[in-house]
Amino acid sequence: MYPRCRPNQTPGSGKVITPDQIVKIPTPIVSRRTLLKLGGAGAATLAAVGANWRPDRIANAMPLAFPDTQFDIGAFVHPAQTIAGVPVQFGVTYTFLVPAKLTRNPTKSDQQVLANALATIEAHYPFSPSGVFTFVAYGLPYFHRLPSSLVSSKMPRLKSSTSRFVLEEAVPSPTDVSSKNPKVTKATFNVPVQIESNDVLFTLRSDSLANIADVSAWVEGSNSLNGSSVPSPAFNGLFSFQTPRLNFVQPGLPRQLADGAAGLGQAPFTTIHTLINPASSMWMGFVDQQLAGSAPSASVVTFAGTSHAHLTTAVAGDYFDNGSIMHLSHNIDDLGQFYNKDPNKFAGAEDYSERIQYMFRSKQPNGAAGLPFPMDPNDGFTNG
Numbered sequence: 001m002y003p004r005c006r007p008n009q010t011p012g013s014g015k016v017i018t019p020d021q022i023v024k025i026p027t028p029i030v031s032r033r034t035l036l037k038l039g040g041a042g043a044a045t046l047a048a049v050g051a052n053w054r055p056d057r058i059a060n061a062m063p064l065a066f067p068d069t070q071f072d073i074g075a076f077v078h079p080a081q082t083i084a085g086v087p088v089q090f091g092v093t094y095t096f097l098v099p100a101k102l103t104r105n106p107t108k109s110d111q112q113v114l115a116n117a118l119a120t121i122e123a124h125y126p127f128s129p130s131g132v133f134t135f136v137a138y139g140l141p142y143f144h145r146l147p148s149s150l151v152s153s154k155m156p157r158l159k160s161s162t163s164r165f166v167l168e169e170a171v172p173s174p175t176d177v178s179s180k181n182p183k184v185t186k187a188t189f190n191v192p193v194q195i196e197s198n199d200v201l202f203t204l205r206s207d208s209l210a211n212i213a214d215v216s217a218w219v220e221g222s223n224s225l226n227g228s229s230v231p232s233p234a235f236n237g238l239f240s241f242q243t244p245r246l247n248f249v250q251p252g253l254p255r256q257l258a259d260g261a262a263g264l265g266q267a268p269f270t271t272i273h274t275l276i277n278p279a280s281s282m283w284m285g286f287v288d289q290q291l292a293g294s295a296p297s298a299s300v301v302t303f304a305g306t307s308h309a310h311l312t313t314a315v316a317g318d319y320f321d322n323g324s325i326m327h328l329s330h331n332i333d334d335l336g337q338f339y340n341k342d343p344n345k346f347a348g349a350e351d352y353s354e355r356i357q358y359m360f361r362s363k364q365p366n367g368a369a370g371l372p373f374p375m376d377p378n379d380g381f382t383n384g
Contacts, residue, residue, distance in 0.1 A: 072298035099198035117233035156314035268336035277384030285384030351380025
C-alpha cells in the first residue's frame with residue numbers, strides 16, 4: 001500500500017510526432033554483471049542488444065514541491081504527445097521493483113536512517129526521468145507488526161463493506177495455475193502462481209538504467225552516489241531483499257530486444273521477432289498509453305477519491321487519504337502463442353485484426369466502428 005508522500009518539500013507543451021521521429025539520446029552503458037544483479041537474465045538482455053538509450057523528452061517546467069500523492073509524477077515527466085492522431089503519454093522507461101522482508105521490527109532510529117537515505121537520493125538525483133523517482137510501499141506483513149488497534153483506527157475500509165480493510169492479501173485469479181484451480185492449464189508455461197509476503201516494496205523509476213544501478217549499488221553499500229563519495233545507509237541488517245523485477249516501456253524497445261534475441265538464436269524470437277511492431281512500446285505490439293484510457297487524475301485512484309470515484313471510508317485529512325494500492329505482479333507473456341501463425345497450433349493463426357480486438361474496443365480515431373489502423377490485406381502478421 002502506498003502511503004501519502006512527504007509534503008512541503010522542494011524537489012511544457014506537446015508536439016505531433018510519428019513513431020519513426022522518436023529522438024534517442026545515448027546513456028551510459030551498464031555492464032551485464034550489473035544488470036544481472038538488477039533483474040536477472042531479462043535485464044542482462046537489455047545490455048546484450050545495446051538498449052542503452054532514452055527518449056528525448058519535451059522540456060517541462062518542474063513543479064515546486066513533491067506530489068502529496070506519492071506516485072502522482074505526471075507533472076514531473078513530460079506533456080502528452082500525439083502519435084498517428086492519438087494522444088499518448090509514455091511513462092518513465094525503466095521501473096525497478098525491489099520487495100523486502102524486515103528481519104526485525106524497525107525502531108525510531110531505523111525510521112530515521114530510511115528517511116535520510118531517501119532524502120540523500122533526492123539530493124543527488126533530480127526527481128525526474130533523467131534522475132530517479134523513488135517510492136516506498138508497505139505490505140500486510142508490515143502492518144501486522146503494528147498494534148492492531150492502531151492499524152484499525154487509521155486504515156480505510158471499503159465503503160461497500162466496512163468490515164473489510166482496503167488492504168487485503170491477494171488470491172489466485174480464476175485463470176491462474178494454482179492448486180485452487182486444478183482444471184487450469186496453460187499451453188506452454190504451467191508455472192503455479194506465487195503470492196509473495198513482503199513488508200516493503202522499494203520502486204526506482206528512471207529513463208537511465210545507469211542511474212537505477214547506481215542507486216541500487218549505493219543502498220547495498222557502494223558508498224558512491226552519482227559520482228560523489230557518499231556513505232551508504234546503515235540499515236544494520238534490517239532488510240532482507242527479495243527477487244527484484246526490472247520492467248521497461250519505451251517506443252520500439254520490445255522489437256529491438258526481440259531482434260537482438262533472435263540474432264542470438266533465442267526461441268521463440270527466432271520465429272516471431274518480425275511480427276512485433278517496430279514502434280510499439282509493448283511486447284504485444286500495441287500502445288496502451290492512450291490518455292483516454294487513463295484516469296483523469298491521480299486522485300481518482302486514492303482512498304479519498306473524488307466525487308465520481310470514492311470507494312472507501314477515507315476522507316480528506318485522514319492519515320491515508322491520498323494513499324493507494326500498488327499491485328505487484330509477475331506475469332508470463334506466451335509470445336509464441338500470441339504471435340502464432342500455424343493454423344494447427346494453439347487456437348490457430350490469429351492476425352493483427354484478431355489480436356487487437358482481444359485487447360481493445362475496435363474503433364477508429366473518429367469513433368466509428370472498425371480497426372483503428374488499416375491492415376495489409378495480404379499479410380496480417382508482419383510488423384504487427
